[in-house]
Amino acid sequence: MPNATRLLILEDDTLDAELAVAALRHGGVAVDWRCVATRQGYESALSEAKWDMVLSDYSLPDYTGLQALAALRARDPLLPFVLISGTLGDERAIDCLKAGATDYVLKDNLPRLVPVVRRALSEHQERMALAAMQRALQQNEERYRAIVEDQSDLICRLSPEGKVTFVNTALSRFLGKPGSDLIGTRLLDFVAPEDQSVAAGAQSRIECTAPLVTCEYRVLDAQGYARWHQWAMHGLFNDEGQLSEIQAVGRDVTELVEALRAREESEARFGRAVRGSTDGLWDWDLTRGRIYYSPRFRALLGWEPEPREEHPPLFRDALHPEDCERVRQAFARNIAGGEPFHQEFRLRHGEEGYRWFLGRGDTERGSAGKALNFSGSITDVSERRRFEESLRLAHQRLQRLSRRAMEVLEGERRYLARELHDEVGQVLTAVKINLESVARQIPAPALQQRLTDSVRITSAALDQVRQLSLDLRPAQLDDLGLISALRAHLERQAALGQFVPHFRGLELRARLKPEIETACFRVTQEALTNVLRHARAHNVWLDLSCEDSLLNLSVRDDGVGFEVQSGANGAVAGESLGLLSMEERVGLVGGKLHVHSAPGQGTTVRALIPLNGARS
Numbered sequence: 001m002p003n004a005t006r007l008l009i010l011e012d013d014t015l016d017a018e019l020a021v022a023a024l025r026h027g028g029v030a031v032d033w034r035c036v037a038t039r040q041g042y043e044s045a046l047s048e049a050k051w052d053m054v055l056s057d058y059s060l061p062d063y064t065g066l067q068a069l070a071a072l073r074a075r076d077p078l079l080p081f082v083l084i085s086g087t088l089g090d091e092r093a094i095d096c097l098k099a100g101a102t103d104y105v106l107k108d109n110l111p112r113l114v115p116v117v118r119r120a121l122s123e124h125q126e127r128m129a130l131a132a133m134q135r136a137l138q139q140n141e142e143r144y145r146a147i148v149e150d151q152s153d154l155i156c157r158l159s160p161e162g163k164v165t166f167v168n169t170a171l172s173r174f175l176g177k178p179g180s181d182l183i184g185t186r187l188l189d190f191v192a193p194e195d196q197s198v199a200a201g202a203q204s205r206i207e208c209t210a211p212l213v214t215c216e217y218r219v220l221d222a223q224g225y226a227r228w229h230q231w232a233m234h235g236l237f238n239d240e241g242q243l244s245e246i247q248a249v250g251r252d253v254t255e256l257v258e259a260l261r262a263r264e265e266s267e268a269r270f271g272r273a274v275r276g277s278t279d280g281l282w283d284w285d286l287t288r289g290r291i292y293y294s295p296r297f298r299a300l301l302g303w304e305p306e307p308r309e310e311h312p313p314l315f316r317d318a319l320h321p322e323d324c325e326r327v328r329q330a331f332a333r334n335i336a337g338g339e340p341f342h343q344e345f346r347l348r349h350g351e352e353g354y355r356w357f358l359g360r361g362d363t364e365r366g367s368a369g370k371a372l373n374f375s376g377s378i379t380d381v382s383e384r385r386r387f388e389e390s391l392r393l394a395h396q397r398l399q400r401l402s403r404r405a406m407e408v409l410e411g412e413r414r415y416l417a418r419e420l421h422d423e424v425g426q427v428l429t430a431v432k433i434n435l436e437s438v439a440r441q442i443p444a445p446a447l448q449q450r451l452t453d454s455v456r457i458t459s460a461a462l463d464q465v466r467q468l469s470l471d472l473r474p475a476q477l478d479d480l481g482l483i484s485a486l487r488a489h490l491e492r493q494a495a496l497g498q499f500v501p502h503f504r505g506l507e508l509r510a511r512l513k514p515e516i517e518t519a520c521f522r523v524t525q526e527a528l529t530n531v532l533r534h535a536r537a538h539n540v541w542l543d544l545s546c547e548d549s550l551l552n553l554s555v556r557d558d559g560v561g562f563e564v565q566s567g568a569n570g571a572v573a574g575e576s577l578g579l580l581s582m583e584e585r586v587g588l589v590g591g592k593l594h595v596h597s598a599p600g601q602g603t604t605v606r607a608l609i610p611l612n613g614a615r616s
Contacts, residue, residue: 066099078124519586
């Protein structure tokens with residue numbers, strides 16, 4: 001039977017099994033079933049075929065429902081298992097549910113079997129889908145980690161204090177220690193003693209306005225030998241401009257450093273260019289109008305070895321057209337007495353295209369202040385520029401992945417909310433109506449009380465399902481828009497927290513993009529949750545306005561307040577993810593989050609989100 005539910009029934013009375021199947025089919029559930037009556041037959045059936053659900057009697061001649069449940073859970077921890085029994089007391093029912101049973105149905109109430117089976121199958125599908133998504137996310141994380149681990153460069157992450165929080169295999173192998181032993185140590189502990197001040201100085205130069213610092217120093221390898229490394233350290237800063245992490249990538253450049261030293265010794269004649277790098281030197285005699293290029297300079301650009309002196313312009317016509325004006329203005333400022341020349345630009349290398357160089361130079365002046373020589377050097381920084389570009393692209397990919405994860409999460413929330421409201425809510429409503437109808441028809445006082453309790457329990461469950469549906473994804477957000485959803489959520493939370501709500505919302509002439517509306521609602525939801533948990537507030541103000549093309553969302557309370565810095569430190573340490581979650585959501589839509597609070601002065605959470613291009 002196509003699309004039929006594969007049903008395994010453990011029942012020693014065939015007639016009872018047929019009645020259960022008939023009830024399911026009468027309720028519109030197509031089943032392909034098999035009935036077994038013994039323990040051996042049941043365990044053989046579990047091994048021989050794939051089932052969608054198990055229905056089991058509680059009491060069998062040589063077997064019990066709990067034993068059957070344990071046998072199933074040993075094979076499949078998620079497959080629905082429903083008990084059908086003629087007499088199953090409350091204590092036994094609770095024991096079965098604690099042991100992992102999905103639900104139970106009494107044989108004298110078989111019509112209840114249909115909604116129980118439908119709900120169990122629906123929940124099973126949702127759990128399987130969630131498990132598949134979690135496996136996919138874990139595989140992606142393992143793939144990205146494998147990419148880092150396979151790099152030959154030495155990669156690590158450091159705390160703002162310089163302690164190691166992550167190392168890849170290459171760095172662990174170089175230092176001769178397992179990665180777990182390196183976590184918590186200081187990278188400076190492995191730097192050669194005479195270079196520790198250089199390494200410490202490089203870390204201290206990382207600033208919010210200049211987050212990337214490169215430096216070279218010697219590091220002791222596993223055998224204790226000092227090897228020269230070139231390190232690129234990139235600082236990551238939070239919204240308050242505080243350093244939160246340092247990402248460092250190092251490369252063994254011992255051979256390169258030794259070659260540079262040898263060249264410095266052999267090219268001592270270039271004393272006037274001592275202030276520049278020895279990678280490639282030029283010396284422009286401004287009086288004679290002649291420019292000397294060192295052999296290394298010519299090699300870097302793929303020029304012929306001779307002649308070594310040429311007429312201006314500097315760099316011939318090798319400058320990239322987009323860099324010409326900027327570089328020549330920097331030349332002119334230095335020659336005129338301005339700041340030293342320090343520029344990055346592109347120069348053409350023969351037929352290979354353009355490479356990036358760092359140019360540094362300065363002007364030598366006579367006694368009257370007249371510019372005599374303009375000397376300097378160029379350093380090939382193409383590799384560093386490629387590394388910076390790869391970091392930028394990796395950051396963009398990470399942002400896209402975070403945004404996609406948020407979209408998937410909101411999609412799952414929307415789906416679960418609708419399923420809870422449309423399916424489970426309707427089933428509970430129907431059960432409540434039926435119970436109330438039966439209560440009116442049965443005069444027995446004892447049964448009346450039981451039915452009344454059942455109606456109350458069903459009503460409570462229905463309220464919980466509705467509240468859960470609203471928490472997951474309120475329908476107003478999709479159907480009526482952000483203003484209605486915020487107002488409704490504030491009123492619900494006010495009823496729970498016994499505070500006075502104050503709402504002021506600008507009526508938007510057009511709907512915002514879904515990601516903007518979702519971010520605003522989730523920030524409000526998290527802020528109000530914190531009010532309920534911690535603030536002990538009497539009043540809460542929720543404002544939504546537009547100022548200078550910025551959407552301004554503000555949640556303010558008159559509660560006990562807290563130390564913002566302590567809360568931020570706790571969020572970074574993983575003690576509370578609320579602040580980090582709000583910051584990430586606002587950041588993904590291009591906005592910024594500000595939190596203002598102090599003990600006894602309440603709390604204000606404010607999100608500023610740009611509206612340019614944000615409307616539907």
